[in-house]
Amino acid sequence: MKKELESLFIYSLVLALVSKIAIGLGLGKWAIKKFDLTPWMIEGLPWLFIALMAVCVYLLSRAGMNSKGTAQKGYSGYIIGWAIAALLCFVLWDFSDAFADLDIEFEFGESSLLLRFANYVGHGLLLLVTGLFAFGNILGLQTAAIFAIFTAAVVVIAQTREEDEPAGKIEKIIAQNIVAKIAAVPMIMTALGVFVGCTIWTIFYSFTKSGLLPKANFVGLDQYERLWDTSRWIISIKNLAIYGVCSMILSLLIGFILAALLDQKIRFENTFRTILLYPFALSFIVTGLVWQWILNPEFGIQKIVRDLGFESFTFDPLYNPDIVIFGILIAGLWQGTGLIMCLMLAGLRGIDEDIWKAARVDGIPMWKTYLKIVIPMMRPVFITTLVLIASGIVRVYDLVVAQTNGGPGISSEVPAKYVYDYMFGAQNLGQGFAASTVMLLAVLVIIIPWAYLEFGGRRQND
């Protein structure tokens, strides 16, 4: 009986949270419209589950009426903690607007260090408590209620568990390893609230007609159809494909050759490596601007070659719509190959010296050893590097903004820029969401097989 009650308690807790989040995401309003429900039917759902939790606690207390309560001693801390959490939720929600006004502006001297610190703590707490459910006051009240009932559950358990009785489900959740769980709250919030929550939110709203503001009026796949009918998007995709393929092949090739050269037990290895890697420390903005200057036909490479006597020499990739993406590629390669080289070098260093010796004894030429033995052995390094490059390529944004800003015309647009421009420039959120969802799909196509290989393989090793 007790076991089932505890399970029921936990399931209603989870359902209460899920329904809260779903309503917060706007699913509630949509359901009301779609199925012609009265609003209280949806908005009452979390309350229903909270009530169920309360009933469970009551029944739990009845079930363990005559017990001695040996767990009582160690639990007072939890009782106080959860009660404080409930109180905090209630208070912070009511004053969250006031808290938000206390933003830290960092004007040194204006406010004391202590005050600034206090502000930070306040904001941090606010984030912690509201992060997942920050969608309005009524939801805050629900969170407070959940915490309060949880407190009651802890009290009941502390009062009723016998010494020889095994710890129940609730007890396992609150008592075992609780410090680690609390310490991991930011991680859990980020993983679920931001990475999963926000992604789902965006995918969800990509099926709507959202313009200036996100609105839940569904139009099916219209946004996607429009997306693939837009020439700018098609150009973006083409550019990304060209940039991606070239940059993958070239950076792997150059990176590997450079790493192989550095691996020949040469002098000044550190100097060379430092020089080859330094562009990676620079931002894409800096990279883009430098190369914009070097590729400037009036002053840069074209001018220099012309000064040497080749009057008809033209090299103006940034001003020629047909090859502008290669101008960006040059800058991208300059910035990124150093990293690939380092990864490859680490891979080469991981190869057993004996293999080299054996190959030498057998009289296999160096290039053949690389091609036939070393590269196949480095397959995992290559795959990981490819995944890193690929997921970086999909995000290319700053480089293009700095170097060409999509120009000339729209000939160097990329998907990430399309998303940004439609979300924040053209106030056409639906298009932005649809485009970003397509980007997500592209990345998933790369990541999922890789993760499957990686983690599947590792499980076998364990």
Added chain:
Amino acid sequence: MTDATVNFDGPHGPKPKPIFSGRNIFIYGTLAIVSAYYLLPLYIMIITSLKDMDQIRGGNAFELPIGPDFEAWVKAWSSACTGLNCDGLSRGFWNSFQILVPSVVISILIASVNGYALANWPFRWSNIFFTILIFGAFIPYQVMIYPIVIILRELGLYTKLTGLVMVHSIFGMPILTLLFRNYFTSVPEELFKAARVDGAGFWGIYFKIMVPMSLPIFVVAIILQVTGIWNDFLFGVIYTKAENYPMTVQLNNIVNSVQGTKEYNVNMAATILTGLVPLVVYFISGKLFVRGIAAGAVKG
């Protein structure tokens, strides 16, 4: 692995090779040319910033400046215009600084505790959360940008520096957590168990054993975050407004502004100034930087 040293008299080791063998000329020649190519943009940036506009219009980008002229640097720092603001990059520099310090501290604090909890105090589903977190590192940011705008607006932090600090702390978490988790996993378990037997708790072990033992990895994390956050453009442009723009955004606005004549020397000076912080970090940190960037790829 280092080779075991062999002690015997007389010449030993491989036969000495001639310095100017064809092989050496090929290797060093290629590396020297490639290095020159990699250094070229830096060279051009510096000399352009030291020229005056007359020389830039007249000559080519490669020639040395006639007399080093630091006026462009002064202008880039203190009086270059972005829109209506004419106080140069200094504003962006201080904004970036104010974003950088709390972001680095907060993200490393959170990530190190997370990594520690994952490595030494695993709980139910902790690995699932971790997997999601790592997946999050690969998800294009574009999918998450807008909901975060809404969350920040709800919290009243949208366009404020604090909001951007929060965003950086969130998006720095996957890679840093991975870094710390892998490091803490490699700490011998006996140490942890001994401390447990002696009655140390979660925080006791963290502060008294883990942190002192893992100072190098903290330095790696700091390097990673300083360069990453300083170089960020996307979050800066989305989550702040004009007077709070970080340095990269301001730099882009200065250089790519359509109004007025282009002052290439000022632009290049501004570009160097923006790249200076990560470059200094890079040259000082040396091998630790390499370790930091390899952290994402080399998994424990």
